[in-house]
Amino acid sequence: xxxxxxxxxxxxxxxxxxxxxxxxxxxxxxxxxxxxxxxxxxxxxxxxxxxxxxxxxxxxxxxxxxxxxxxxxxxxxxxxxxxxxxxxxxxxxxxxxxxxxxxxxxxxxxxxxxxxxxxxxxxxxxxxxxxxxxxxxxxxxxxxxxxxxxxxxxxxxxxxxxxxxxxxxxxxxxxxxxxxxxxxxxxxxxxxxxxxxxxxxxxxxx
Numbered sequence: 001x002x003x004x005x006x007x008x009x010x011x012x013x014x015x016x017x018x019x020x021x022x023x024x025x026x027x028x029x030x031x032x033x034x035x036x037x038x039x040x041x042x043x044x045x046x047x048x049x050x051x052x053x054x055x056x057x058x059x060x061x062x063x064x065x066x067x068x069x070x071x072x073x074x075x076x077x078x079x080x081x082x083x084x085x086x087x088x089x090x091x092x093x094x095x096x097x098x099x100x101x102x103x104x105x106x107x108x109x110x111x112x113x114x115x116x117x118x119x120x121x122x123x124x125x126x127x128x129x130x131x132x133x134x135x136x137x138x139x140x141x142x143x144x145x146x147x148x149x150x151x152x153x154x155x156x157x158x159x160x161x162x163x164x165x166x167x168x169x170x171x172x173x174x175x176x177x178x179x180x181x182x183x184x185x186x187x188x189x190x191x192x193x194x195x196x197x198x199x200x201x202x203x204x205x206x
Contacts, residue, residue, distance in 0.1 A: 012050050015040055020061050024105050028058060028113045059123045065106065066128040069097055074135055083143035084198060090136070091165040091190035092183075098170050099181050107174065133158050140201075150204045157201055164193035 018039045022031045033054050037044040051057040073093045080086035097103055107124075114121030136158040143149045149157070169189070172178045 011042075011046070015047060015050055016057070016061055016064065019057050020065075023058060023061070023109060024102070028054075028109050033057075055117055055120065058120060062106070062110070062120070062124050063127045065102075066124070066131065069128075070132055070135060073097070073132075074139075077139055083140075083146075083148040084194065086139065086143075087161065087194045087197065088187075088190055090139070091161075091193055092186055094132075094162070094165055095169065095186050095190065096183075098166065099173050099178075104173055133162065136161060147203055149201045152201060157197075160200070161193070161197050164197055165190055 015036065019031070019036050022036055022039065026035075031054070033047055034044060036057070037047045040047060051060065073090060076089045076093055077086045080089055110120055110124050133155070137154040140149060140157045140161070141154040144151050144154065167189075169178070169181075173181075
């Protein structure tokens with residue numbers, strides 16, 4: 001039974017990797033379950049044993065990508081010695097991910113299809129931006145309880161932090177009018193964002 005489960009998990013992973021490549025290169029609408037089944041090398045029935053529809057398969061890819069991204073980002077935060085350094089690392093990781101070609105392509109695909117398949121947009125928002133905001137809020141709440149930040153609504157503080165870091169940078173990239181996105185530029189932008197955030201949310205002076 002365990003060996004069968006391992007084979008099933010391996011096949012599911014293979015299907016998702018191939019489907020991700022197809023979606024990214026051809027687009028959501030132009031990619032069919034038949035195309036994916038042919039690339040996987042099995043029957044369409046095998047594919048449908050794992051995913052009941054193309055929408056379900058695409059949603060699984062969205063959830064996995066968001067989950068992996070958040071785990072990586074918050075592993076970095078967990079090892080930071082202070083809230084200041086944690087926010088700087090988090091901001092750099094957040095911007096770098098948002099501006100990566102893979103993330104931009106995925107968002108273009110989701111935006112293009114969410115009118116016909118609103119569940120795709122909802123899935124992305126719930127597992128990506130909303131979950132990321134919740135985890136940032138948890139990080140800030142813990143810092144507030146330690147006295148590293150003044151007491152405030154952590155969800156609002158998380159939204160302020162994200163806005164300070166991202167600003168219009170993400171929009172410019174989505175529209176193809178971006179400027180410098182080198183590591184130095186991102187670090188400088190995040191440093192400014194964290195400095196402003198800490199002036200607003202730093203511990204109150206007695």
